[in-house]
C-alpha cells in the first residue's frame with residue numbers, strides 16, 4: 154500500500170464525516186441556506202488566496218522544473234478556474250461575487266490557513282504536500298459522492314459546483330500531489346512520516362470543521378459587526 158493510500162485509510166472516519174456533513178448534504182439536496190453559502194464563499198475566497206500563496210512557497214522550494222511547472226499551473230487553476238464554483242453559489246444566493254470578497258476569516262478558516270502556512274514555512278516539502286493534499290482530495294471525493302447519491306441534472310441549483318469538483322482537473326491535482334508525497338515518503342525517516350501524517354490528519358479535521366464553520370455561521374466571539 155502506498156503512503157497516500159495509507160493516509161486515506163487512516164482518515165476514512167473524517168472523509169465519511171465530511172460526506173455526511175449537513176452542509177455537503179445540503180449542496181447535494183439543493184436546499185442549503187443562502188446564509189450558509191454566503192458565509193462559505195466569504196471564507197473560501199480568502200482561503201484560496203492563502204492556498205495559492207502556499208503553492209507559491211512550495212514552488213520557491215522546488216528542486217526541479219517539473220515541480221515548478223506543476224505548482225505554477227496549480228496557482229493558475231485556482232486563480233482562473235476555481236472561481237466558477239463560487240460563482241455558482243453567488244448566482245443562487247443572488248449576490249455579486251465581489252460583495253463576498255475581502256471579509257475577515259472566521260476562526261476555523263483562520264486556523265486552517267495558519268496550519269498550512271506553518272508547515273509551508275517550517276516543514277519539509279513532504280509536510281507541505283501532506284498539509285495541502287486534503288484540500289483537493291476531499292473535494293474530489295465529495296463531488297463523486299454527490300454525483301452518485303443525488304444524480305443531479307443540469308437543472309440542479311448546484312450542478313456546476315458538483316461537476317467542477319468531480320472533474321478531471323481536481324482528479325489530476327489530487328493524483329499529482331499524491332505522487333509527489335509518495336515519492337517524498339519513500340525516502341523519509343519514520344519521524345518524518347509521522348509529521349506528514351499529523352499534517353494530513355489535521356488538514357482533514359480542518360476540512361470537516363470548515364463545513365461546520367459555514368453551516369453554523371461561525372464568528373469570533375464579540376466580533377465587531379461588519380456594516381453590510
Ligand SMILES: Cc1ncc(CN)c(N)n1
Pocket residue numbers: 197200201287288289292360363
Ligand atoms: C476549505 C476548502 N478546501 C478545499 C477546497 C477545494 N480546493 C476549497 N475550495 N476550500
